[in-house]
Amino acid sequence: MTDPVRVTLESAADSASVRIYDDEGDVSTDDATFRFSVGGDRPESEPADTDEGPVADSEADDPRRIAPLADVPTKGTLRCEARSGNRGTELILRREGETVSAWRNSCPHKPAVRLDPGSGAIVRDDQLVCHEHGARFECGDGVCTAGPCRGDALESIAVAVRDGAVYLTDDRFDSCRRLTESAA
Ligand code: FES
16 A cells, blocks of 8 residues: 555444554454455455355356267267467367267377368277378277377377266366367
């Protein structure tokens, strides 16, 4: 606080007045105490404000909600972008029954090559297939079982299915948006 402020506390039987130079303190009479804090933490004796501000977003407005479960394909992939601040990371999702797996949209053989270039990744015999050199990846753990990067694995992204929708649960990201609107 740059300029002093005079605070006066009056009750029926008493009156007290102080000049304040600090950002917090108190003024007391016989039967009342006025505690104050300017621009700082709330004094301990003051009850917390029960108004918690805006109501939490609905599920549909959750920035980590990716898509309805039914929109995630079994014979292809849904392409999305997960964001952390200003940084975006492309990921792809594939569904097996009620389970959804997600990986970074990048081939371990050549990271600049996207498994899903925009129309869905190739899925053959229940494996993802890189269109560039034919590497094949397990749809669960993303391990490459054949091709030039055999033994390497796709980078997994954590997602979860809740109430019929898929949500990003990977702590590295704070929001997600779809890049493909429809899926096969
Ligand atoms: S870039 Fe994917 S297998 Fe070569």
